[in-house]
Amino acid sequence: MKQMRVLSLAATAALTVSLLAGCGGSETANTPAPGSSDAPSGSSSAATIKIGGIGPLTGSAAVYGVATQQGAQLAVDEINAKGGLQFELNFQDDENDAEKATNAYNVLQDWGMQVLYGCTTTNPCVAVASSTYADRYFQLTPSASSTDVTSGKDNAFQICFTDPNQGSTAADYIAEHPELGSKIAIIYNNGDAYSTGIATAFRAEAEAKGLEVVSETTFPSDDNTDFSVQLGDAQSNGADLVFMPIYYTPASLILNQAKNMGYAPTFFGCDGMDGILAVEGFDTSLADGLVLMTAFNPWGTDDLSANFTKSYEEKYGSTPNQFAADGYDCIYAIAAACEKAGVTADMSHEDVCEALISTFTASDFSVDGLTGAGMTWGTNGEVSKAPVVVKVEDAKYVTME
């Protein structure tokens, strides 16, 4: 009994000490900040603006998270190398899970995050955005495209197109380019918010533009493997353009089955199609002639894209996808806004949040990035930019006019 008491006393003492040590630690970590703000900015590595990042680094959506992390890190390294404002990126894994994303957000808060870059995927982003709204963190997502992310929250901004925006833009593009096809079939996943969101907006805009939709079929989940009925319906109704606002895994099956059927319309996809060329073992000749709207063409010939692709390949040994480009643009947008608003490393996250919100929504703030020139933001957090429409030729994207 006595021994127990001694033990518990010792434990309490140890806890108290560690608690004090914790306090001391955070104090010492905090003290340099005000000190260094007196010194010229950018001279010491301690005075960095802390950007927290969240996305899936493991699990089934890891492709997206890893790309957004790598693209963003590349941008941070470039900006820091130039001098001026210095940034630090701390990227946490959420496994595309809303609960884990909230844990990651708590970890980042403890770390002293001032700006949140993320989340990468929609569901975690919606969950985290309601916390950042309440806690007053500025948030810019590279790729969570649902309007649920930004609606009703003045602090959440997107660098990607929203789903409805993609749908109506696609319909406009097809209306302006009748050579792609005039009789349209839509195949979409009606168990998925992304796919349904685009398809709904596409249908409305297609009707407004007088496009002829001859077939509309759905499938229930991305695990679906048989598309013979959907393709058969499109073919028997004489569709010469198949609009597929879906992810690349089912799309690769559709392309394969269409070829086996001897059905060769123009296939038109959205940004979820990006990644189809990277599927291991995929016969890329199947994708020849596939038209898709994406935010970024890694084989683009403009200087910005070419340089980005080159340094990304040097650093990570793979071709960047649009998620990497979105991440890269996010960091540059945050950096430009911090510069313009005069954000410094010692500001509290609430102050940074207010400063960045007013900068992003200011009419004279625009960013030229990989994923669009002259990007501007409205008060609803949605970006305004023109999409890049590309056509697949010999396993590469060729930008279309």
Added chain:
Amino acid sequence: MLLGFLNNLINGISLGSIYAIIALGYTMVYGIAKMLNFAHGDVIMVGAYVCFFATGSFGLPPVVGVLLAMVVCTVLGVVIERLAYKPLRQAPSLAVLITAIGVSYFLQNMALQLWGSDPKSFRSVVPTGSVSLLGGQISVSYVTLVTVLACVIIMIALTAFTGNTKLGKAMRACSEDKGAAQLMGIDVNFTISMTFAIGSALAAIAGVLLCSTYPTLMPTTGSMPGIKAFTAAVFGGIGSIPGALLGGILLGVIEIFGKAYISTQLSDAVVFAVLIVVLLVKPTGLLGKKISEKV
């Protein structure tokens, strides 16, 4: 209208013959060992991965890939039986069932560790292309022809094997009464091992044909077709070899017709509703034999 119907019928038979090959494996094992091998669907997935790497990464010809997949799956099936099921030979059937589900998860997670979760695109072992009928209005792809042909050949071979060979007769004897078979000098353990070997080799063929038709390969690729094929086996009368073929093809045709004429959302519900109706009318399945339990 008629053309659409014919096209759907062909697609249904194509899907159904894949279910049938998987169902043959289920039914063999159930008929002889009296256990539901829920890991069968995952053996299919392993077979497909083996063929994928053999033909893709090592550039072996498709035939070698299929044979290699059959060898690996046969060994895997026998090892699973030896390690997981044999010690439970005298245990209640529920324990064996749970073990089979455990093996199924084990295989899926092993595949996840070894090969990752990214879907891989399977290169068909059959050349892509199709035969045109009725002046090009209907097309039947080569892979469909091969699948249907393989399915029929396997069914005939299995029927001949269980009817005429010594091992086949031993299998039937075990399925009727293990104790009596043992008294007659049949090595029951060896016979059951052989059943698993044959079932797993069939799983490898099924895996390759499944992924040749629907070329996405993931660790969970085998699970849904496995469940559907199990349904097909029950539908046709579990334990009956022609029943598995009939059940598989009917299931595939019903699924595709359900999609085409009722709803793409409800096709699975339609399939299982038909199953329930059949089992209400004929509890042993379409071709199942009624075996009275002796006490």
